Amino acid sequence: MKQVYFDHAATTPVDPRVFAEMKPYLTEKLGNPSSIYAYGREARKAIDDAREIIANCIGATAQEIVFTSGGTESDNLAIKGVALALKDKGRHIITSAIEHHAVLDSVKFLEKHGFKVTYLPVDSEGMVDVKDLENAITDETILITIMHANNEIGTIQPIKEIGEIAKKHNIVFHSDAVQTVGVLPIDVNELNVDLLTFSAHKLYGPKGVGALYVRKGVRLGTLIHGGGQERKRRAGTENVAGIVGFAKAVELAVAEQKEVNQKVQELRERLFKGLESIPHIRFNGSRTHRLPNNVNVCFEFIEGESLLLNLDMNGIAASSGSACTSGSLDPSHVLLAIGLSHEIAHGSLRLTLGKENTAEEVDYVVEKLEEIVQRLRDMSPLYNG
Amino acid sequence: MYSEKVMDHFQRPRNVGEIPDASGIGEVGNARCGDIMKLWIKVEDNVIVDIKFKTFGCGAAIATSSMITELVMGKTIEEAEKITDKAVAEALDGLPPVKMHCSNLAADALQKAIADYKSKKSDIS
Numbered sequence: 272m273k274q275v276y277f278d279h280a281a282t283t284p285v286d287p288r289v290f291a292e293m294k295p296y297l298t299e300k301l302g303n304p305s306s307i308y309a310y311g312r313e314a315r316k317a318i319d320d321a322r323e324i325i326a327n328c329i330g331a332t333a334q335e336i337v338f339t340s341g342g343t344e345s346d347n348l349a350i351k352g353v354a355l356a357l358k359d360k361g362r363h364i365i366t367s368a369i370e371h372h373a374v375l376d377s378v379k380f381l382e383k384h385g386f387k388v389t390y391l392p393v394d395s396e397g398m399v400d401v402k403d404l405e406n407a408i409t410d411e412t413i414l415i416t417i418m419h420a421n422n423e424i425g426t427i428q429p430i431k432e433i434g435e436i437a438k439k440h441n442i443v444f445h446s447d448a449v450q451t452v453g454v455l456p457i458d459v460n461e462l463n464v465d466l467l468t469f470s471a472h473k474l475y476g477p478k479g480v481g482a483l484y485v486r487k488g489v490r491l492g493t494l495i496h497g498g499g500q501e502r503k504r505r506a507g508t509e510n511v512a513g514i515v516g517f518a519k520a521v522e523l524a525v526a527e528q529k530e531v532n533q534k535v536q537e538l539r540e541r542l543f544k545g546l547e548s549i550p551h552i553r554f555n556g557s558r559t560h561r562l563p564n565n566v567n568v569c570f571e572f573i574e575g576e577s578l579l580l581n582l583d584m585n586g587i588a589a590s591s592g593s594a595c596t597s598g599s600l601d602p603s604h605v606l607l608a609i610g611l612s613h614e615i616a617h618g619s620l621r622l623t624l625g626k627e628n629t630a631e632e633v634d635y636v637v638e639k640l641e642e643i644v645q646r647l648r649d650m651s652p653l654y655n656g
Numbered sequence: 657m658y659s660e661k662v663m664d665h666f667q668r669p670r671n672v673g674e675i676p677d678a679s680g681i682g683e684v685g686n687a688r689c690g691d692i693m694k695l696w697i698k699v700e701d702n703v704i705v706d707i708k709f710k711t712f713g714c715g716a717a718i719a720t721s722s723m724i725t726e727l728v729m730g731k732t733i734e735e736a737e738k739i740t741d742k743a744v745a746e747a748l749d750g751l752p753p754v755k756m757h758c759s760n761l762a763a764d765a766l767q768k769a770i771a772d773y774k775s776k777k778s779d780i781s
């Protein structure tokens with residue numbers, strides 16, 4: 272059967288060039304970077320080089336990059352780290368209603384420990400209002416954490432303006448850029464961010480490795496104690512092969528950004544156009560401030576899990592924000608935050624394209640979706656022809 | 657995560673549709689996640705001679721709907737009244753724990769359809 276992977280916001284395949292760089296560090300280059308003999312020095316150098324490459328790609332310096340186990344850990348380190356370091360200065364954090372759970376659950380944890388959190392609402396396209404943000408600031412505010420682009424609906428936030436406000440009020444600003452590093456041009460100084468989360472497996476690198484950019488001078492508590500790696504900010508023997516692959520992946524993504532985006536965006540427009548022929552649908556997220564690879568659509572009268580199972584039976588991988596797929600049986604908090612009813616959120620589908628996808632695959636997915644949506648609607652008590 | 661039986665009923669659901677001159681109709685919404693199921697039954701001489709469904713819900717909801725129509729077809733009202741959500745789940749070789757509530761949907765819709773049939777019958781006689 273044909274296999275079509277349209278879930279690149281979940282994870283991406285490792286680019287063969289990335290894997291080629293990693294391979295020696297999984298086999299013959301076996302050293303622990305903390306060892307002083309040749310094997311160790313070889314591994315240490317690989318990490319130093321990787322740090323330099325990654326820093327260059329986002330306009331940072333090497334000392335400002337902390338390697339972690341991925342986006343989730345970076346979000347936790349940023350939020351809890353700032354809370355630990357600045358808890359005597361204030362205990363108020365501002366975030367948005369549509370953050371990834373790595374951010375939301377971290378601030379909720381802090382709420383249980385006496386911090387106050389403001390969850391900024393978003394408009395129907397998923398945009399935060401910078402005026403709301405500025406109004407939410409108090410003398411107690413120590414951290415603003417707003418994601419760069421949303422992983423479900425693809426909306427890109429006005430990070431630069433938010434960063435300016437944070438700077439003006441002298442508040443630490445963190446952004447989860449897991450969906451944007453490699454995809455959008457990023458310069459930490461231009462964007463006015465103090466802390467930036469990113470992860471390798473969303474940009475054709477390996478799973479289980481990421482980084483937190485920490486602006487020089489920003490105070491951060493430590494969450495993981497031990498051998499003192501990452502300049503005591505994150506202990507544990509480094510994931511050498513992962514870090515090497517991560518650097519190669521970021522480097523390639525930045526170098527090939529223009530061509531990849533152009534290709535992926537063309538495919539996305541083709542997908543939008545194909546889907547428009549299906550009646551009773553609703554596209555979610557901003558059409559203009561949008562990730563180049565993201566389509567998020569709700570099909571009325573049907574439910575997302577049955578949609579995903581049917582797509583899977585046709586070899587198509589995608590995802591949904593339906594309550595029935597969530598485990599918690601609540602629809603996606605992002606879809607609810609943009610004002611969708613439970614019923615509409617039920618029929619949501621996220622299709623996220625990647626550089627290896629083709630126009631032929633887009634046409635195949637549209638054709639199958641037309642069939643499946645009709646079949647499920649014919650089975651739905653809410654649909655009348 | 658689903659058994660082969662669930663996937664079979666999901667892929668080839670039995671008795672989808674409506675019965676225009678139904679003897680009883682049951683419609684239930686699922687409080688847990690917002691799904692809706694509607695069942696139509698046709699009763700002759702106290703026997704359910706036809707049953708059809710429409711479901712707005714997940715794979716488990718569609719499969720349990722389909723399975724309950726098979727379990728009920730040809731049964732007397734008294735036999736059908738004894739069909740529980742557990743029996744439906746068992747007939748499907750089980751459901752994942754988070755999906756057990758979906759089988760309530762089908763069982764509840766059936767009991768409502770039967771109640772609807774009974775109330776209509778008492779109206780006539």
Ligand SMILES: Cc1ncc(COP(=O)(O)O)c(C=O)c1O
Nearest residue numbers: 341342343371373422447449470
């Ligand atoms: C916006 C966002 N933040 C954080 C994460 C978590 O990243 P990771 O899977 O590397 O822990 C993801 C990916 O699921 C994401 O999309």
Ligand code: FES
Nearest residue numbers: 595689713714758
């Ligand atoms: S009907 Fe929603 S989880 Fe099954």
